[in-house]
Structure formats: C-alpha cells, structure tokens
Amino acid sequence: MANSYTLYGRQGSGSLVVQAALEEIGAPYERIWVAREPAALARLRELNPTGRVPALRLPDGSFMFESAAILIHLAAAHPAAHLAPPVGTSAHARFLQWVVYLSANVYESVLRIYYADRYSTRGPADAEPIAAQATADYHAHLGLISEALDPYVLGAEYSVADAYLHMLAGWCPGDRGQLHARLPQLGRHSALVAARPAMLKVEADHAA
Numbered sequence: 001m002a003n004s005y006t007l008y009g010r011q012g013s014g015s016l017v018v019q020a021a022l023e024e025i026g027a028p029y030e031r032i033w034v035a036r037e038p039a040a041l042a043r044l045r046e047l048n049p050t051g052r053v054p055a056l057r058l059p060d061g062s063f064m065f066e067s068a069a070i071l072i073h074l075a076a077a078h079p080a081a082h083l084a085p086p087v088g089t090s091a092h093a094r095f096l097q098w099v100v101y102l103s104a105n106v107y108e109s110v111l112r113i114y115y116a117d118r119y120s121t122r123g124p125a126d127a128e129p130i131a132a133q134a135t136a137d138y139h140a141h142l143g144l145i146s147e148a149l150d151p152y153v154l155g156a157e158y159s160v161a162d163a164y165l166h167m168l169a170g171w172c173p174g175d176r177g178q179l180h181a182r183l184p185q186l187g188r189h190s191a192l193v194a195a196r197p198a199m200l201k202v203e204a205d206h207a208a
C-alpha cells in the first residue's frame with residue numbers, strides 16, 4: 001500500500017506495541033506476519049539486517065527497526081495523536097528516558113529469558129542460570145519503573161511508553177497475578193492500558 005505504513009511483525013512479538021501506536025494514530029497500515037522459514041527471514045533481513053521484528057516501512061518507502069526508535073518516531077510524526085509530550089519539553093525528556101529504559105533494560109532482560117541459549121558460547125548448557133538471572137533483572141527493572149506510575153508512566157497523561165510497558169510486563173514468565181500482587185500499581189496500569197480500544201483490537205489480532 002503506497003503512502004501508508006507497513007508493519008512487519010509476529011503474533012506475540014514486539015510488533016504489538018507498534019501496531020497499537022498505529023491504531024492510536026489512526027494511520028492506514030498493512031500488517032504482515034513474518035514466517036520463520038529461511039526464505040522469509042532472508043527477505044526480512046533485506047529490510048532489517050538484525051532479522052528481528054518489529055520493522056516498519058514508512059510512507060515514503062524507507063525502513064526502520066528498533067521498537068523504541070519506531071515509537072519515538074511515530075509519536076513525533078503524528079503529534080495530534082498525543083502519544084508523547086511536545087518535543088523539547090522536560091516532559092518529553094522524561095518520555096525519552098522511560099522509553100529508552102524499557103528498551104535497554106526490560107526488553108533486554110526479557111530477550112535473555114526467552115533466548116537464554118544465545119547468551120553463552122555453551123548454548124543450552126548455560127540457559128538455566130542465564131534465564132534465572134534475566135528473570136531477576138526483569139522483575140527489578142519492572143519494580144523500578146512501577147515506582148513512577150501515577151497512574152501512567154508520565155503521570156496523568158497517557159503516552160506510548162505506557163503501551164510499551166504494558167506489552168513488556170505482559171511477557172512476564174509465570175503468574176502475572178503474582179506480579180500484580182507484588183506491584184499493584186503495575187496491575188492498575190495494565191488494566192487501564194488493556195482497556196484502550198486500540199490495545200483491545202491489537203491484542204485480539206495477536207491472539208487470533
């Protein structure tokens with residue numbers, strides 16, 4: 001589709017938050033699920049050399065990857081959607097802080113949990129302790145950002161950082177109820193974000 005976005009993703013992957021942002025914006029977009037076959041991965045690498053999702057084709061035909069960068073770009077490109085505070089304000093500085101925090105810490109630890117065998121030259125032999133440390137890190141990172149919730153990451157105003165946190169906290173290994181019992185403000189946050197029409201639509205698409 002010319003003049004619209006094309007989102008490359010997979011069900012249950014980090015493309016969920018980008019899709020939620022596109023829905024909030026109301027921008028036309030095509031959503032493509034990338035298969036795991038070698039040919040599909042080779043095609044993905046032509047667009048995104050990391051071979052990962054999400055990747056986004058912009059309306060001018062260029063491509064970008066890295067979920068945090070995509071979210072920051074979409075919020076800046078569509079200010080009327082109010083997905084971030086105005087650029088240059090101290091509220092925007094805090095927005096950048098938390099989006100980068102989520103990417104560099106929460107997303108990073110969740111990848112160590114689910115791809116633990118990639119983090120040692122011994123492969124699966126070390127996966128168990130690597131995943132255990134990653135799980136501890138993930139909970140510590142979620143605990144830190146939960147301290148900021150009031151009820152959203154930036155206070156009273158929703159931003160796309162909230163959708164990012166909601167997605168990443170939803171990937172909690174084990175019982176999410178226990179996570180929310182330990183971090184009740186995170187449980188309240190999750191309920192608020194999950195009830196947004198854009199998130200309801202996109203979570204249903206990812207669960208279908």
Ligand SMILES: N[C@@H](CCC(=O)N[C@@H](CS)C(=O)NCC(=O)O)C(=O)O
Pocket residue numbers: 012013014015051052053054065066067068103107111
């Ligand atoms: N730093 C990247 C991480 C993307 C990433 O690792 N995505 C996962 C899915 S959530 C993926 O593509 N995994 C497939 C693989 O690594 O083989 C981002 O934030 O976009």
